[in-house]
Amino acid sequence: MTEAAARSGSRTVRRILGEHSLRATPGRMRILEQLRVAPHPLSAAELRARIGGVRPDLATVYRTLDRFVAVGIARTVFVDPVVRRFEIAGDHHHHLTCTACRRITPLPVCAIERMEEIARTEHGFEVDDHVLELFGTCQECRTTRR
Amino acid sequence: MTEAAARSGSRTVRRILGEHSLRATPGRMRILEQLRVAPHPLSAAELRARIGGVRPDLATVYRTLDRFVAVGIARTVFVDPVVRRFEIAGDHHHHLTCTACRRITPLPVCAIERMEEIARTEHGFEVDDHVLELFGTCQECRTTRR
């Protein structure tokens, strides 16, 4: 990366944090930087490992990611029952998780039949199962005053 | 439940285990029974709690559920980042997870737009997010000999 690019990335990251009223600490900035350039959803430990130099503590990574999720900068990805994974909350998309090698590939499409076709034709990925869960609020929770 | 129904359920459970070459031990049978009558995906601890009398050890529940998943009797449901949930591997379906009360409701439909419509009209559930992950084998894993 050129120095100019790094400076511009730093500005962007600062701006994003500011827009969400989060203090721009060095650790946070570097965590957000990694989240932005990650090729696929990362666990907290993986994300930390990608940070060069003096890395923030794992606890800080978790706290920061929770914060990011809370304000909508990041999102949790459910593909692994043992590790929680995070990704930047940008365009809505899904993933191809290989059950053999566990590789995770982002898939920028979302109509299910169409997705399976694209997985096959463009990624040579044979879909044999999928997980689709809907989240929202049930009637009861919407009508009950809090 | 009547005695006759219990006897018939026991026979069914025995048959299912037999069909998968799994020994019909009391613990296994009771775990499978609970899995069959569960109204929604259960964690190992929740499932164990539903067993009356002398319950099998939690470790046994885990081992048994893993076994069930391996042979295709059960399936893992990804809706919670901290607990693994299991359900009987019957008809393909999905779930409505309320982000407020965490209640999980099965939804026996699977074309996404249609699902959202049914969630709204038949369950009064307002979908505002969903998880859709595809599983299968990538090209590389399929072409590499093992």
Add this chain to the structure above:
DNA sequence: GTTATTGCAAAGCGTTTGCATACCA
């Protein structure tokens, strides 16, 4: 200067594993 954030260390919690015992086929 105030308040939020961090590192460190310890605790927490769901899940897995080793091993001796008990059991099904």
Add this chain to the structure above:
DNA sequence: TGGTATGCAAACGCTTTGCAATAAC
């Protein structure tokens, strides 16, 4: 009877938390 399943207890790995020190605004 031989291989499998179980209970118990300890280990494990990911994640969270308390607290004093530090840094952002």
